[in-house]
Amino acid sequence: MIWHPRVQPWTKVPLTALLALVFGSCASTGQTVAEEVEGTPAVLATLPEDETESEAQAAEPTPIDSEFDFDSLVAVIRSEAAEPRERSVLPFGIVWTPAAPTEGSAIAFRVLSPRGGLEPEAVVGRFADGVVRFGRIGKEWVGFAAVPFDTEGQQQLDLEFRFGDGSMYRQAVDLQVAARDWDETTLSVAPRYSSPPPEVQDRIARDRAQFRAVLDHASPEWLLEGAFESPRPYDVTAEFGQKRTFNGELQSRHTGLDLRGQVGTPVHAAGRGKIVLAGDFYFSGNGVFVDHGLGVYTGYFHLSEILVSEGDMVDPGDLIGRAGATGRVTGPHLHWSLWVDGKGQDAGGLLGLEIPRP
Ligand SMILES: [Zn+2]
The missing domain is CATH 2.70.70.10 (Glucose Permease (Domain IIA))
Structure with missing residues (x-):
């Protein structure tokens, strides 16, 4: 009997789905106290230039030749399903302004590495179905989150820290967003x-x-x-x-x-x-x-x-x-x-x- 391998849908998981997996299960830790960073060299973030664009490209289906090639399929599965190794590190200090966020007003998040902690090479976040892009200003990582109309109640910022050795760490914080009365x-x-x-x-x-x-x-x-x-x-x-x-x-x-x-x-x-x-x-x-x-x-x-x-x-x-x-x-x-x-x-x-x- 001849085995006819079929390409399963999960072999082409788009980046958006991977991000959902990465960010979907974070436990909330609440607001943590920021600590001063000492003696750690600044590492510049290398965030993708345009998150939406790279997601769109990743979501494009990969054309599969009619001639089946098992080695290429395995390579596709490995490259797309591979997730960076998760490590445990000291939690980061996360603070934000305004202290009491409201619908329609952006939030500025500031992230500080704990004293003696590992410095990330990149930080990415998600908040209210949007991307929060973090970049370094001095010793801190700063990211702005949009708070769209009709976003209210308890919301979560999900953060992913990526380190130079290919490992990563996840942290999340909960915050309350108040509704506004519009003129x-x-x-x-x-x-x-x-x-x-x-x-x-x-x-x-x-x-x-x-x-x-x-x-x-x-x-x-x-x-x-x-x-x-x-x-x-x-x-x-x-x-x-x-x-x-x-x-x-x-x-x-x-x-x-x-x-x-x-x-x-x-x-x-x-x-x-x-x-x-x-x-x-x-x-x-x-x-x-x-x-x-x-x-x-x-x-x-x-x-x-x-x-x-x-x-x-x-x-x-x-x-x-x-x-x-x-x-x-x-x-x-x-x-x-x-x-x-x-x-x-x-x-x-x-x-x-x-x-x-x-
Ligand atoms: Zn106007």
Whole structure:
């Protein structure tokens, strides 16, 4: 009798499923006390440049030749099913700000190696169905987690530490996320913004594609150093997340935070980063995107003037433009945005985050 080996589905486990296995069974340890790291050399993280992309590639089925080759099958099983050896180490100190997280506001996690503990080469996390990319700032590992709308109650950060010898260690912490009451408002704008005419549809699609191309990419290291600052005096005229009805017909969610600003008043960079997109967009008007590294971006919109160019590095407080009333507005102001892991978050929450300096 001839044995006809069949390729079983489990031989092609996608990376997403492996990650679920890796992260699915972590026991929670609660918040641990951070300790000072002493005499340990800084090791730079080598996180994948784009987690989503590598997951997508890994999920592609491997074509199998009709001629069966047992050795190649074994090689495929070994390479895809192999998990790094798990080791036990002293637990890491994990702290976060804000201390009481809320729906819609990103969390900054800081991880410290225990005194005399083993230094990881990379740290990756998962929180609320998203990726938390960690990178070194000085002696600490720092990672931002997005807290999407409708995320509330007990949540878990699952961490995986990878060491130079190929081994790994897992740790998890539980934290409570509070729900928020969102404002509702009705607004009147020029009809071309509530029901855009057919001739601008291509432009709107082009703007969206440009935004996604920026926001779906995560730079491999932090450009950020130290705390964020408000780009204008912190005088909020419309909260992030506000539920809006434009001209009684178009319903949407406010994707940024509005700060008071007359035409021509200065707009400053909120944190250290690189200008990755600056241009004139249909709804957002003149806008600037700053990449802070590891999938964290801030945006500054409706500007009357842009004073930076793509590729420029900026520090907090640097003048990047002037407030205005370009795009879909009811009057001049600064619309300030934040994205973490591709998701819109409350930029105002950045001001309460503790971020170390190198
Ligand atoms: Zn706004």
